[in-house]
Amino acid sequence: MAKKLKDAELKAFLDEKVDRYNQPGFIELDPISIPHAFTKPQDIEIAGLFAAVLAWGQRVTIVRKCQELLSLMDNDPHQFILHHRARDLKALETFKHRTFNATDTLYFVEFLKWFYQHHTSLEEAFVVDPRAKTIEGGLIHFHDLFFSLDDYPHRTRKHISTPERKSTCKRLSMYLRWMVRNDNKGVDFGLWKNISPAQLVCPCDLHVDRVGRRLKLIRRKQTDWQTALELTANLSRLDPADPVKYDFALFGLGIEEGRSKKKS
DSSP states (O other): OOOOHHHHHHHHHHHHHHHSSSSSGGGGTTTTTTTGOOOOOOHHHHHHHHHHHHOOOOOOHHHHHHHHHHHHTTTOHHHHHHHHGGGGGGGGOOBBBBOHHHHHHHHHHHHHHHHHTTSSGGGGSOOTTTTSSSHHHHHHHHHHTTTTTTTTTTGGGGOOOOGTTTOOOHHHHHHHHHOOOSSSSSOOOOOSSOOGGGGGGOOOOOOHHHHHHHHSSSOSSSHHHHHHHHHHHHHHHTTTOGGGGGGHHHHHHHHHHHHHHHOO
């Protein structure tokens, strides 16, 4: 896989991998299973946001912790966000996942309550100019809006990334993939219609970064927002309308490589 493939060969190779991994069987063991437990659009948005933000570490642990958090919201997140009372928040003070703690959880709930009191869909927090090449502006807008409430906890800033800090914005890019892409395969939701799949940026996690470099889709030495843009631009050569579908292929190949190394 180290030798450079021509675009046609690379497209054929990655398209086959997309078909393999972009299937409902992918859902169960992935954090995307969390929003798939719901049917109401706002519940999907909220559950998806928590699942994406908490998506670091082993996938089985991520899924378990997300299920724990949503159970503390009576598995009815939109209603809980809008109509909880002060005493209902006590249960959330027990929640922790890695560095995400009660302070972060309570601020997420506070922001989401404020937001859904004024808006129908969380899509309205990601304002993307239809003429923009990528979702960069939408990510910056969401970050700034999220921390626009008075007395937000400074520690929570590390959980919402922004291109302005040169982050890859992996988790939020993954969340936008879930909400925007709609290919009728049953994995991504396609709920949001004001952002084009062509504007999405490929989530650049450890697996994707490693495989992208092996396939010569990434040449930058460091891994940052510009790296995610470089990867996406190269994937756009293969499918300009939907470059981020190749996230399935790159991530799946990375998981396969990891399993092979463990066996050897």
